[in-house]
Amino acid sequence: MYSDEEVLITLHDEQNMRKAAERLFLTQPALSLRLQAIEKQWGAQLFIRSQKGLLPTPEGELVISFSRDILQKKEHTLDQLQLLSSKVHGTLKIACASIVGQNWLPSVLKKYVELFPDAKISLHTGWSSEIVRSISDGDAQIGIVRGQTDWKGKKIHLFRDTLYLVDQELTSVEDLQQTSKPFIQFKSDSSYYQEIQKWWQKNFSVTPKQQIVVDQIETCKQMALNGLGYAILPAITLSEYDHINKIPLLHDDATFELTRDTWLIGYDAAFELPQVAAFVDVATEK
Numbered sequence: 650m651y652s653d654e655e656v657l658i659t660l661h662d663e664q665n666m667r668k669a670a671e672r673l674f675l676t677q678p679a680l681s682l683r684l685q686a687i688e689k690q691w692g693a694q695l696f697i698r699s700q701k702g703l704l705p706t707p708e709g710e711l712v713i714s715f716s717r718d719i720l721q722k723k724e725h726t727l728d729q730l731q732l733l734s735s736k737v738h739g740t741l742k743i744a745c746a747s748i749v750g751q752n753w754l755p756s757v758l759k760k761y762v763e764l765f766p767d768a769k770i771s772l773h774t775g776w777s778s779e780i781v782r783s784i785s786d787g788d789a790q791i792g793i794v795r796g797q798t799d800w801k802g803k804k805i806h807l808f809r810d811t812l813y814l815v816d817q818e819l820t821s822v823e824d825l826q827q828t829s830k831p832f833i834q835f836k837s838d839s840s841y842y843q844e845i846q847k848w849w850q851k852n853f854s855v856t857p858k859q860q861i862v863v864d865q866i867e868t869c870k871q872m873a874l875n876g877l878g879y880a881i882l883p884a885i886t887l888s889e890y891d892h893i894n895k896i897p898l899l900h901d902d903a904t905f906e907l908t909r910d911t912w913l914i915g916y917d918a919a920f921e922l923p924q925v926a927a928f929v930d931v932a933t934e935k
Contacts, residue, residue, distance in 0.1 A: 651673050653716070654720050655716075656669075657695065657713050658716055658717060658720070660684065660696060660703055661703075661713050664704070669703075691708070694708065694709070695709035696709055727740075737767065737924055738765075738769075738923075738924070739922070742771040742772075743771070745793040746775070747776070748883070748886065749793050749911055752885045752886060753885055754772075757928075761931045764927070771789075777794040777796060777838050778838050790919040790925055792913070792914050793912070793914075794912050794914060796840040796844065797910075803915060803916070804912045804913065805912065806912060809908050809909065809911070810885050810911075811884050812909060814881055815870075815891075817873075817894065818894070819896070822852065822896060828858075829858050831857070831859035831860060831861045831877070831878035831879075832879060832881075833863065833869050833878040835864065835866045836863070836865075837866070844907065844909075861878060881898070881907070913932060
């Protein structure tokens with residue numbers, strides 16, 4: 650059963666009784682009764698219902714902040730207890746860039762849970778900027794980010810992948826100067842977009858004739874696979890079964906090539922945790 654603190658935080662995060670009930674594996678009536686009992690215990694109304702969903706009252710904000718502190722202190726205490734044990738257990742809390750979470754991380758976590766079945770995993774994905782914030786806020790122990798990072802704490806290089814020009818017809822980078830096909834791009838963090846722009850400006854004096862912007866990298870890939878335009882995609886998203894021309898954006902001069910680095914970041918104290926140290930071993934195994 651979830652604690653009162655977990656119930657309140659879930660209600661606050663979801664701002665919706667139905668979604669919160671689904672996350673907590675409760676029925677809505679059961680969750681309503683649970684909330685009433687918690688409010689009775691505190692002697693105050695903690696949430697109000699509005700057209701925008703559940704909104705915390707001033708008293709609710711105070712209790713929710715207290716609840717977050719309680720859970721963080723509990724996690725910290727459990728982590729400290731684990732340091733006294735040689736067995737790897739506890740919760741590995743990872744925040745991961747979406748593209749890595751989709752294409753690279755699953756196989757690594759599969760091996761991790763096979764080696765350390767007593768460990769639990771908490772994972773959320775997002776843009777690299779969101780990953781850094783999750784670590785800073787204490788919501789994750791370690792993060793996996795893409796591209797250049799100005800993280801001041803510990804960081805471990807995981808891998809570098811080449812970016813490819815992908816298209817059904819184009820066979821070289823030079824073909825971009827003649828094509829009238831649209832350049833299909835996907836929304837990403839600003840650093841990825843800036844790296845593409847810098848590469849383009851170094852190689853070409855004009856901008857693409859047409860551009861299409863989609864919200865997901867997989868949508869971008871599928872549109873390119875179906876001949877609707879060309880795209881620039883990282884190797885991590887491509888496979889030998891993709892029937893499309895893949896031109897690596899490499900160059901004798903490194904300043905003219907296009908690659909993408911992936912980093913594991915976190916505070917020094919987090920890397921001392923057994924469950925984190927075990928993950929690092931698995932993730933960096935050659």
